[in-house]
Structure formats: structure tokens, C-alpha cells
């Protein structure tokens with residue numbers, strides 16, 4: 001084999017190995033993400049919706065990101081305003097100004113309620129399966 005063709009074979013092998021490792025990473029490091037919007041006008045109890053989507057159906061291992069698209073502050077607390085003593089035990093954001101995000105990874109299956117501590121009528125749900 002000439003020096004040139006040996007070099008070409010080596011380059012082809014290297015490209016193949018790199019492709020393989022990229023492919024494997026894509027398979028094994030598969031991460032799901034879901035975005036939930038805190039919708040404009042969400043601070044008004046008469047708004048037709050507060051979170052979009054809600055309920056959100058996600059797979060175990062999904063990282064959910066809430067984005068505040070409203071003009072006022074909001075929070076994202078796990079649980080229910082009817083049981084506020086336990087609110088935020090699983091996850092809780094700080095005060096989120098417009099444009100701010102908060103994320104939580106859901107590692108177990110189940111139904112997870114959440115709400116806004118500033119506007120307790122804002123109730124949302126995540127179903128993890």
C-alpha cells in the first residue's frame with residue numbers, strides 16, 4: 001500500500017470512530033426537555049390559562065423548564081396551595097421576573113402539582129410516566 005492510501009485508510013478509520021462515538025453519545029446521553037410557558041396575563045385570575053401546556057405529559061428523566069412570559073413576578077412551587085406547609089418540598093423557584101426561567105428534572109413517575117405562591121389560583125400539573 002502506498003503511503004498516500006495508508007493515510008487515507010487511517011483518516012477513514014478515524015472519521016468512522018468519531019461518528020460511532022457521537023452516535024453512542026446520542027443514544028446513551030439522551031435527555032428530554034420540555035418547556036412550559038407562564039403565559040402573558042397569568043397574574044389575573046380570569047386569564048383563560050396560567051401555564052402552557054398544563055397538564056404537561058413527560059417521560060421519566062425529563063428536565064422541565066418554566067419560562068415567565070408574563071410581565072409580573074411569579075414562582076414555581078411543587079405541591080398545592082391547599083397544603084402550603086409542604087409547598088416547594090420537591091422543587092421551588094425564586095421570584096421569577098419576566099423572561100426568567102426555572103428548571104427541574106423529574107426522575108420518578110407520578111403526577112406532580114405545582115403552583116405560584118404569589119398567585120395561588122395559578123395551579124399546574126406535570127404527569128411523568
Ligand SMILES: [Cu+2]
Nearest residue numbers: 074116118119
Ligand atoms: Cu404568579
